[in-house]
Amino acid sequence: MVNWKAVAVAATSLLAGLADAAPTTRREVSIRSSTIIKDGYIIKLKPGVTSDLEAHTLWVSNIHKRNLAKRGLDAHTYRGIERMFTGKNHFNGYAGEFDELTIEEIRNSPDVEYVEQDREWVLDHIEVDMSLLKDSDLVTQEGAPWGLAAISHREPGSDEYIHAEAAGEDTFAYVVDSGIRETHEQFEGRATAAWTAFEGDNEDSDGHGTHVAGTIAGRDFGVAKKAHVLAAKVFQGASSSTSIVMDGISWAIDDVVARNRTGNAVVNLSLGGARSVLLDDLVNDGVASGVVIVVAAGNENQPVSNVSPASAERAITVGAINSDFEIWVDSEWKGSNFGPEIDIFAPGVNILSAGVSSDDAEAAMTGTSMASPHVAGLVLYAMSVDRIFGVETITERLLENGTPDVIKGDLRESVNLLANNGNSQQ
Template sequence: MAVLAAGALVWGLAAGPALADNIRDQQWALQAYKAATDVWPISQGDGVTVAVIDTGVYPDQQDLTGQVLPGADFSGNQTDGRVDDDGHGTGMASIIAGHGHGDQAGVMGLAPKAKILPVRVYLEDVGDVQAGPDFKFPEALRYAVDHGAKVVNMSFAGAMRTSPDDRAAVAYAVAHDVVLVAGTGNLGSVVSYPAAFPGVVAVGAIDRLGNVWDHSNYGPEVTLVAPGVGIYSAGITSDYRYATGTSDATAYVSAIAALVRSKYPALSAGQVIRRMITSAAAPPDHSKVPNDHYGYGIASPSKSLAPNPAVDDGPKDNPLLSRVESQGAPDTSSPVPVFQAASGGSGTPVWLYGAGGGVLVLIVLGVAVLIRRGTRRPVEAPAAYLPPPPPPFDGTGSP
């Protein structure tokens, strides 16, 4: 399976000492979500393990100390996953479970008391980020499931011929009550795998006004969107990463899933997903949802955590299992059926994605293609950089 990191097309590293004291103020997603007042008093992700399948996670980063469990390495190296030569995996982990340091300094994750299980895979940085010839996705995912992960963050994407083993690993995770979250990709085209697999929460990126990022991949598989433009996260050591891409948006949705699983441990993975999609905030353009760009809308942690007996007392199955795959099923000889939509509850519809007509089966030939987190190498960000100041959406869909 060839994949591309779904991370930053635009990103850079800035020296930690210069930015450590004001990084928190620049985490606009936390402000938009009103994390301190509307989220953390309800849930901080206690007791939930989130697997991060990525480039590894550096456990001694000052904003992640104590958060990173021993994991595994499927990159061909003999480590426990707590090695990161790239910084991408560490950044995703910090968006999920960072705890900052000192007096309001450093990166806070949206689920700061969740634990991170690092599952390291082989991604090679050659200008663009490209997976190695032996990207062991099925093994990595099955390891995460078998070692206690209740949420799996997959901030990578790619256009590839999927294999039956890939699909079987996703089915295995779904059958074991795990919430799978993946980035749609950064090419402004069709949703990539593994996000396109039925059962996976496919996440696109929005900016601080709630507008979908121009390069966020789109299609009927899109489930939710989340902050992914101008995002700060932890770097490999004490440095900080400034990024735009669906990777970061994916990490925020994984964090929301962890918050819900912590607050409501009796809920199935399917019910957690239903909570997120039925409580999603409306797009600022008032477009009807679900749609190919916003999915069910903007993921909202506070609304996902609110009492929701209609979901909690309802079906336990994963509501995305019968979702259409716009690329067909390239590892099978038959097109994926398109299911009829059914009506659902309050506000955002609960029904599954559907589309009229047939599905074009795209035969994706062979070879490890496009795995890409960026069109250029990291560039130095000015130490005093401040994001532009337009008012953010407030987590409810209102700009």
């Protein structure tokens, strides 16, 4: 049985330039969530309240207006309900901005199961000297990126990716991230900016989401090369919040279920932040609805149990290794998170994939954000090639195909298992 578990994702990005303009620095991107949003709250309703949701939200609106009026405040001083989570098959609730009197009445409502403060999410950027990278880590088009070789061989050192031609055919990857460059040549018209939390803004201004999508389904960089990608944009520049991220995840789960794609879709969450009961609940409820959700373990070199959404016990949590099959550790505060909650490891250091600066740009990035899409791609691989369906069956196949006892370094109670596509020629 799988260890379903805990953690946040941070991503470390190395932006590689075009061939005729070699860069001198790389960018490390860490996604974190720590600052509480004043007067911002996320509310989870009890099971069974769905049919009375309209009555509950009307009640909230009325007491919100009443309490502001009592205090002589303008109706727009606090915005009230801003986002609804109304999935028929999972988490039900809402998020918004409320004064202290209103939120206290909401807490005491018999309809409410849990109230949690909303938090800011931020992408931190650190410039790192590009010369620290070895040339051999920057894989060219002639050979497969080392990460693809690693998941199709039992030992390190190969530059060949052995895979079925049909990998990813008729499958869908939902990438909840910073958006996607739909027109990138790696996607061959298979990518769609399907949803955004920011009206009129579907652009991936950061590049993180495009890179992640390229690892799942890119023509040259992808595990499941024929898969379709649907991007949900939850970061605008470097900023987001728990409630916005939850909104995007909720949309992805709803869309998978509504379109009957539980047997041919995966949701990838290369993101995370401070431990959140409600975020974990949302992911767990999504998996209970039959949706396979893969989550990055986080890059803080700390126990995965400290962070969300990978602390959701039903998610598939992925740690990162380097090309020598060692657990990735960069410093005391940077490296793959660890612990018994991790289900599997995958390549995550200097991963070459699609860049965002042009339709043929490439970028190399490091982090568990890069490991997670390798496993998300393998989920689609199993669905399209092995015709394996169902959350538990897919998870069992991932664990069966994995290469045991090859990861070096101090795993600190993490499983010693490297993701593999299980091809018969290795």
